Amino acid sequence: MPNPIPLVILIAYIAFCIGIGIYARRGGNKSSREYLTGGGNVGVWVNGFAIFAAFATGGTMLGNIGLSYAGGWGYITAYNGGVALGYLIATFFLAKVLRNMRISTVPEFLRVRFHNKVLNTIVPIVLIGVLVAYLVAQMKVGGMLGEQLFGFDYGWSVIAIGAVYIFYTFFGGMKAVTLTDFVQGLLMISVVVICGGIAFAAHSGPASLYDLATTLRPLWSGAETYPLVSYIGAFIIWGTVNAVLPHTIMRIFAAKSERAGRGSLAVGLGLYIVTSIVTTVFIVGAVIILQGGDDLSSFDNTFLVFLAQQTPAWVAGLAYAGIFAAVMSSVSAMLLGLGGAFAYDLVGQFRPNMKDSSLRKLTSWSVLGFGVLTVALSLNPPELLTILYTAAVGLLASTLFFPTLLGIWWKRMNTLGALLGAIVGGASYLILLWGVEMPTLSQITVSLPLSLVACLIGVWVGRPPSEAELERVVIAHQREYVDTPAPARQGR
Template sequence: MFDVSPVFLLVVIGYFAITVAIGLLAGRGNKTSEDHLVAGRSIGPVIGGAALAATQLSAGTFVGTIGVLYLTGASYLWYWPGLWAGWIVSALFVAPKFQKFKGVTVPEYIEKRYNSKFAKMLAAILIVIAYSVYLIAQYVAGGILINTLFGIPMIWGATITIGITLIYTMKGGMKATAYSDFFQAIIMAGCFLVAVPILMQQSGGFSSVGAFLSELDPGLTGWHWSFKDLLGFGLAFGLSMAIAPYELARMYSMKSEKTVRLAIGYSFIFQAVIAVSIGLVGLAIRSVYPVLSNPDSASSIMALDILPPVIGALFMVAILASIMSTVSGIMIVSASAVSHDIYGTIKKDATDKQKMFVNRIAVLVLAIIPLIFAVKPFDMVQFIVLVQASLVASFFFAIVVIGLNWKRATGTAAIISMIGGVVTVLIWFLLDKPFGLNEVIPGVTVSTILLIVFSYFTKPVPKESLQPFFND
């Protein structure tokens, strides 16, 4: 725990107040579940790009990545090209078709494309499970942040973070999330642009940092991670980002296919600033604090002990913003999977009002469950995120990317593909990664093979199911 100045507290409290106000104001126009879940399809490219970037730049980036860079050095930065390759795949082969479909939820695409309600239900269940794991990482990061600030137990820090996010998510839905994400993305990029020069000055500059780290441990400026490790990291993040349900759901909220492509382009600008900045921050902090008991606390300690009070407070706000933007996106996608895809399928005559009620209950329940596991997390924040990314890619990459670009893919094959991918990842993870390969590689490989092979031996989907996705 550090001595926190009144200025620091005022900045943090002011951020929370502005975020909640944005959510409440944005939610005033929501009258239907479609307004709540896809913002009336009114989001433009700049707001949309900032929202895509802010959601992707989660606790895994601001807490987890900086923590891993602090612990292992610069070679970890090579996962970024894999992540960006995933965005390119999304821009070329996924995002425009998703926007054109104009669905409400991601599993709704599964039902229409594969003409299968069971596949829709299975996808919804897997999304809820995978994103519950992801929420654990966000809660742990929020808990570490608040614990570092005020010395209160991590569970209460996580509860405070999630409580504020719940307020604007339940009230404002996707529109509140998009506009608050724009506000949060500006804070993230701006804080890093100011904080990095100050940190570099405090640590003695680039050459001083490099010389110190090379002497401390040559692996910090060399190759701590093997090629197989870096390939696994890049594929896990890239394959999952190409089809991430919480990002695809945001594409439904945008005005047109052109808007989606522009939004992805704008998101690259935000991400490029952040990628360079966190690399410099993670390494510079190690030179200032060579030994920290918890590497995930590196970013918050820097904000409190090195940066001036206002800049440090804004930096902490940026970390909170990254956590809250991701949590709100996950809540909307997971809750809509429960209310719209599971409940709506089971109770076919459910009214829009009933679905909205179930949605809000689902947001609350799905927010609470991961708290139980966040009390005793099983790994560093970034590695929890990595497991979730591998899981999502294993059951979703093949059926989304191949399904949107290959007409022969069938509903039965999609179900087998999802189940096979998840089972493979879990077995590979439990066997402690045979041959040193990240679980995403066998997971996506198996799910892709199963989708292609079984599509040739099962009944094709009707032509009307293909029409929204294929021009001919």
């Protein structure tokens, strides 16, 4: 008889998410900013766990573990090292200024800092494409899990997961996403700590576990699976994109202060580091020992093999629920970012005088629309989805990283520099990805420097920014910016 514990835990968790959506709806979210930021009053620990949950996806709980087993922990360590660098860049170079500017999205910063319609149209479009690919990838993981763990039909699994996360994101906005992600983060880190403890106890501690695993599978501890430039590319991609990913950066805007925003990023980073080390090193090492060093029929099932062979039923049930939680925490945050990119940033660019009440409705209905679209795409996902997803992430980094970072820290950074940096970085990445034969993930090592060079050329050729254009960012380096909203945004 199948173990009923995972299903019971999952049903209870789904009911909780629905309840949170209803609670958040009743609690406010009347303005567009409140809908996207949760009111900007979230504490350090709640926000920190939510940041961790939003980034620790279903891919983290399954795909990264499988990559470690298949290709050695060197590549996944480069990946995770890049993630950590991205958190540090966001914490020390972005959080204070972005939070003090009183904005709601990353494209809004570029709109405030650089007054250029072409740039402010390109950026939301790039974000929409990236986040759709990101969402479809996560929904595919959720559908496959429902199929493998519970015997559900893939399509119905996708629809069920989609219905839940669309519901609470649509109704509750960032407030609902943050509260559910906080609980999801607690569940995920609990699973990681418990499973790590079981692995250590079964093999007399982490040192002996690692030594035995590397003896049985020497390739696992090497770094020869991919060319060196691929490891460098993985590190650069995640070190830069994690500093501009909407579902990470939007958490800064949800924090009660810039100090709380930086603190929550630090909490999220710490939790992610613990998770990465325990899962991609020690749990993988335990499975290598269980398999005698042999390959698995499916490397993505590495964590499932560990749960089936080395954990009691209640731990496996908790872990299965944690994997589903990882999927839903990521897709809900990304879906909110999608709604904001379309309504708040793209449509808002062309209709700046839209009443805030109308903008709030458009944002929530955009969340619903993109939710339905991504569920539909996930029912029949495209081939080579991982490649498309990686391409999307690299495209986002190449397009946004230097215009954002230099726009915050360099007063001479001008509109032409930001526009050229975004266009050259994004276009060169796509050309190299689809038109030039290069090692996996290495395109970023060319496109990102080209984006920087384009930014510098634009600064040299274009006119310097005026004091009025710099005013808001200059103030934000010192204190919170206070603005009197235009009458059109007061819901007249």
